[in-house]
Amino acid sequence: MVNKLKLTKILDRFKEIKIAVIGDMMLDDYIIGSVDRISPEAPVPVVNVKSEKFVLGGAANVVNNLADLGAKIFSFGIIGDDSNGERLTNEFRRKNINSDGIVKAEDRPTIVKRRIIAHNQQLLRLDWEDRKDLTTAQEDMLIKNVKENIKEIDAIILSDYDKGVLTKRVVKEIIDLAKENNIIVTVDPKPKNAMNYIGATSMTPNMKEARECMGADPIGDVERLGKELKEKLKLDNLLLTRSEEGMSLFQDTVENIPTFAKEVYDVTGAGDTVISVFTLSAAAGASWYEAAKIANTAAGVVVGRMGTSTVTKEEILEFYERIYHEWK
Structure with missing residues (x-):
């Protein structure tokens, strides 16, 4: 158990931590409206648009989570040479996020996921x-950008949405570079790329991802699954997120953490929050088990909101105190 004084010290240290986020940077576009009729042209609802908002998504949502927690972030990825890329980098600048490591590409667009929402229900995604x-x-440019900043970095997060940024070569060179500099590397993986991450410090898959990484029976033994995946990828530890069953942290032993949420409303971006808070807490002096409990608390806050969201230090402290009420 993290006592209140130690938790406060960990949260206060967030502002001193410098983290690199490398991965698939995206924008999430939300079109919000109402539906009161079906189109006469086809059997589809007609959405009367009331508002639209762009928020940072994918690896950029990991960046956003870290920024809202006060950390200093170095962002690395690929965006298109287009208006959406400008929108993304402008938002980074507004939040004082270092985007010098972002590479602009003429051969691909900035990734955008547009969600059409009415009456708190998602109708369509484009x-x-x-x-x-x-x-x-x-790859050369991305790796060069990371190397130029490596002495400034306390931890690295690899945020893999399988959009082509975290290639086998990029990942291997980043993990090797981190080891040379004694830097934590945590991974939010995509199962098809799992073998790229051999030798990372930690990984935060959900149950579906972990089973796909191992080719395991979907109803197999959870403890065996986590231990074998940790061993297969030569990780220092593995944080397995298990939805309503909480989290399991695999180190030399297995420690289970029950889930807590105010109300599960939308899990979009919850994995981004978990890896952000888990990594930041460890870099700020928490043990990996303490970091997992703090990340579990943060996830319990964000799933109670619609859409991609972040959490503040104050919300973590307040919710942690409520769910782990016996301070030691």
Whole structure:
């Protein structure tokens, strides 16, 4: 158990931590309206649009989570040379996020996921993306950008949405670079790329992702699954997120953390919050088990909101105190 004084110290240290986020940067576009009729042209609802908002998504949502927690962030990824790319980098600048490591590409668009929402229900999603792997020249630029900043960095998050940024070469060179500099590397993985992440410090898959990584029976033993995945990828630890069953942290032993949420409303971006808070807490002096409990608390806050969301230090402290009420 993290006592209140220690938790407060960990949260206060967030502002001193410098984290690199490398991965698939995106924008989430929400079109919000109401429906009161069906189109006469086709059997589909007609959405009367009331508002539209763009928020940072994918790896950019990890960046956003860290920024709202006060950390200093170095962002690395690929965007298109287009208006949506400008919108994304402008938002980074507004939040004082270092975006010098972002590479602009002429051969792919900035990734945008547009969600149509009415009466608190998502009706449709439209994606603009090109999922091909980076070119060798783009890999060179991305790796060069990370190397130029590595001495400034306390931890690295690899945020993989399988959109082509985290290639096998990029990941291997980043993990090797981190090891040379004694830097934590945590991974939010996509199962098809799991073997790229051998030797990382930690990984935060959900149950579906973990089973796909191992090719395991969907109703198999959870403890065996986590231990075998940790061993297969030569990780220091593994944080397995298990929806309503909470989280399991695999180190030399297995420690289970029950889930807590005010109300599960929307899980969009919850994985981004988990890896952000988990990594930031560990870099700020928490043990991995303490970091997992703090991340579990943060996730319990964000799933109670619609759409991609972030959490503040004050919300973490307040909710942690409520759910782990016996301070020691």
